[in-house]
Amino acid sequence: VSLLADKVVEWDKIAQVIYSALGVGLAVAIAFSVAVAGGTRFAEERRDGDGIRAAMWALIGALGFAVCIAAIVLGIVVMTTKD
Amino acid sequence: MHSDILLVLVVGTALAFDFTNGFHDTANVVATAISTRALPPRFAIGMASLLNFAGAFISLAVAATVAKGIVDPAIVTLEPAIVFSGLIGAISWNVVTWYFGLPSSSSHALIGGVVGAAFAAQGSKAVMGNGLVGKVIVPALVAPILAFVVAGIAILICYRIVGRLRPGPVGAGFRLGQVISGGMLALAHGTNDAQKTMGVIVLALVAHGDISSDHIHVPQWVVISAASAIALGTYAGGWRIIKTMGSRILKMDPAQGFAAQGSGAAVILAATHVGFPLSTTHVISGGVMGAGAAKRISAVRWGVAGNIVTAWVLTLPASAAMSAAVYGLTRVFGVNSEAGPIVVAALILVGTVLLFGRRVRRGSPLTAPQT
Numbered sequence: 001v002s003l004l005a006d007k008v009v010e011w012d013k014i015a016q017v018i019y020s021a022l023g024v025g026l027a028v029a030i031a032f033s034v035a036v037a038g039g040t041r042f043a044e045e046r047r048d049g050d051g052i053r054a055a056m057w058a059l060i061g062a063l064g065f066a067v068c069i070a071a072i073v074l075g076i077v078v079m080t081t082k083d
Numbered sequence: 084m085h086s087d088i089l090l091v092l093v094v095g096t097a098l099a100f101d102f103t104n105g106f107h108d109t110a111n112v113v114a115t116a117i118s119t120r121a122l123p124p125r126f127a128i129g130m131a132s133l134l135n136f137a138g139a140f141i142s143l144a145v146a147a148t149v150a151k152g153i154v155d156p157a158i159v160t161l162e163p164a165i166v167f168s169g170l171i172g173a174i175s176w177n178v179v180t181w182y183f184g185l186p187s188s189s190s191h192a193l194i195g196g197v198v199g200a201a202f203a204a205q206g207s208k209a210v211m212g213n214g215l216v217g218k219v220i221v222p223a224l225v226a227p228i229l230a231f232v233v234a235g236i237a238i239l240i241c242y243r244i245v246g247r248l249r250p251g252p253v254g255a256g257f258r259l260g261q262v263i264s265g266g267m268l269a270l271a272h273g274t275n276d277a278q279k280t281m282g283v284i285v286l287a288l289v290a291h292g293d294i295s296s297d298h299i300h301v302p303q304w305v306v307i308s309a310a311s312a313i314a315l316g317t318y319a320g321g322w323r324i325i326k327t328m329g330s331r332i333l334k335m336d337p338a339q340g341f342a343a344q345g346s347g348a349a350v351i352l353a354a355t356h357v358g359f360p361l362s363t364t365h366v367i368s369g370g371v372m373g374a375g376a377a378k379r380i381s382a383v384r385w386g387v388a389g390n391i392v393t394a395w396v397l398t399l400p401a402s403a404a405m406s407a408a409v410y411g412l413t414r415v416f417g418v419n420s421e422a423g424p425i426v427v428a429a430l431i432l433v434g435t436v437l438l439f440g441r442r443v444r445r446g447s448p449l450t451a452p453q454t
Contacts, residue, residue, distance in 0.1 A: 008217045013357040014225055017350070021229055022236075025349035028264075029237035029342060033244035036256030040248045072267060079274070079356055080141050 028071050035064030088421050089163045092428055093287040096170045098312040101280040103177045104189040105135060105316025111367050112268045112347075115340035121261035130262075131269040132318040138273020139310030144358035145275055146301050149282025150289070152214040152358075153194060154201040156299075160290040162204045164413040166283060167424045169197030171431055172406025176398065182438055188362035188395060192402040193279050194219055197286075199403025200410045220399075222359040226350050227369030233346035234373030241338045242378070257337035264344035271351035272363045273313060279360050280309045335371070339378065343370035365395060 038061020045054035113127035122130070150156065159165050173189070173196035180187035194215075201209035245253045284305050288294045294302075335343070347363070347370040354361045368388070375383040413423030 008213045009221050010217050010357075013359070014221065016357055017222070017225070017353040017359065018229055020353035020356070021233055021346070021349040024353070025233040025346045026237055026240065028345055028349070029240050030244070032257075032260050032263075032341065032345075033241045036253055036260070037245050037248060039256055040245070040252040043252060044249075068263070072263070075352055076141060076270075079352060 024071055024075060028068050031064045031067035031071065033064070035061045035068065038062070038064055086163060086421050087291075089167065089424060090287060090291045092424050093163075093167050093170065094284055094308075096167060096174070096428065097280050097284045097287070098308055100170050100174050100177070100189075100193065100283075101277065101309050101312035102316035102319070103174055103181070104193075104276055104280070105132075105313040106319050107177050107181045107187070107189050107316075111364050112272050112344075113265050115335060115343050115367075115371060116261045116265040119258065119261060119335055119337045119340040121258035121337055121340060122265065127265065128318060130266060131272075132314045134266055134269035135273035135277065135317050136310045136314035138270040138275075139277035139281075139306060139313065141270070142274050142355050143278060143281070143301050143306075145278035145355055145360045146281040146285060147299065148214070148218050148358040148360055149194070149197075149279050150285040150299050150301075151296075152218050153211055154197055154286075155209055155211060156286060156289050156296045158205050158209040159201060159286055160296075162418065163290060164410060164424055165200045165204050165209075166197065166287050166290065167427075168200035168203075168410035168413055169193070169406045170283065171409045171427060172196035172199055172402050172404075174431065175405050175409070176402040178435060178438060180398075188364050188398045190276060190279055190360055190362045191219070191223065191395075191398040193283065194360065195399035195402035196406040197283065198399075199406035202403070203407035203410045218359055222354060222361060223365065226354060226359075226361050227365045230343075230346045230350045230366045230369035231373035231376075233349060234342045234370040235377035237346055238339055238342040238374045238377045241342060245338070254337045257341045260341040261337055261344060264341050264348060267348035268344045268351070268363075268367065269317075271348045271355065273310065275351050275355045275361055276363060277306075277309045277313045278355075280312070281305050282360075284309070335374065339374040343367065343374040346370040346373065362395075 038057045038059075041057040042054050042061055045051075045057055113122065113124075113131045116122045117124050117127050154165075170193070173192040176187065176192045176196070177189055198210050198215060241257075245256075281301050285294060285299060285301055288302070288305075289296050289299065294300065344367070347367040350366050350370075351361055351363060372383050372388055409427055413420075413427055416423035416426065
């Protein structure tokens with residue numbers, strides 16, 4: 001049964017799907033959550049008058065957002081170049 | 084396939100299937116964004132429609148799998164009615180599940196349909212069992228579970244990072260995220276689902292002698308017409324399914340919607356890249372349930388989820404059986420007669436018009452949740 005499964009199922013492609021989806025899906029979730037946290041904390045710190053901390057959170061938020069966009073662009077580039 | 088009439092009929096039927104695919108499936112893509120009010124329904128459907136069109140152009144790996152990896156193209160050329168019967172069986176199953184508001188899988192309906200008709204016509208030798216199991220059935224099992232896991236972990240990470248912040252701005256942030264992740268999911272759907280129709284049309288072109296079975300490729304007009312059909316179908320409907328997917332399975336917050344859509348997009352795009360024809364419905368359902376279960380197991384309405392699983396299990400055999408029956412009907416008029424497919428196409432057309440008429444008389448279809 002195991003030999004048959006190895007012959008029929010394309011395990012390397014299945015593994016590629018699993019690690020790609022896990023890697024990209026979780027990376028984007030982390031990066032976007034950081035972006036949301038950065039934006040929220042930026043608004044709070046600015047309201048409290050702490051310019052330096054506000055700028056720091058704005059930078060963190062922008063970096064998170066940039067990582068999301070980069071991941072999306074990279075994904076599309078990879079898909080279009082394969083064919 | 085040497086009949087031009089039959090080729091036109093098959094291409095027209097394939098595009099009609101693509102339209103029903105968009106009509107039936109694609110609204111699932113935006114259901115979560117609508118249920119969390121990240122996007123107004125009409126805008127969400129419009130955006131999904133445009134991105135479905137665009138998505139159809141970014142890959143052709145799935146089209147290749149459908150054209151040469153599931154049934155033997157050489158055998159299909161012996162009986163032109165096989166591709167036609169497969170399509171009609173898939174469309175019939177799509178219309179039935181749409182009418183009763185059941186989320187099914189257009190993709191598996193199409194594959195089940197082609198396999199059922201090929202099996203009925205030429206027996207098991209026509210079906211490439213390894214391709215069916217390795218490229219369709221195993222990925223169909225893995226993908227929803229993977230989406231469930233990715234969405235579950237993703238939502239836990241999201242809550243961990245933003246959990247102590249004020250919910251108002253965080254919700255607004257994730258609604259923006261849903262616009263992006265919903266767009267990616269629509270793009271992913273376009274690239275995976277439109278390609279299945281392209282694969283079937285290519286199969287018909289191979290059977291007609293327009294494309295060599297040794298050098299299978301997808302002509303540009305096939306890509307453009309399949310992209311247009313699925314985009315138009317997306318815009319035309321899908322409200323019943325939106326209600327089932329967006330609110331009956333789970334009441335979601337914007338972060339959960341983002342996690343569900345993002346995980347779905349990641350899984351579909353990764354699978355498309357390696358040529359696996361997946362069901363968007365299966366994957367997004369897995370993502371929705373994963374995002375819900377990670378927060379609170381009881382938040383998921385498992386009864387509705389169970390109904391959906393039942394529909395999944397039924398799709399392949401039911402569409403295969405329908406296609407086999409359609410093939411049998413076309414055979415009544417002769418093995419390579421054009422009359423059979425023409426009569427069946429006319430019957431299906433009349434039946435579909437009657438169903439739509441009945442729907443119109445019963446009032447407007449279910450709308451997106453208002454709560």
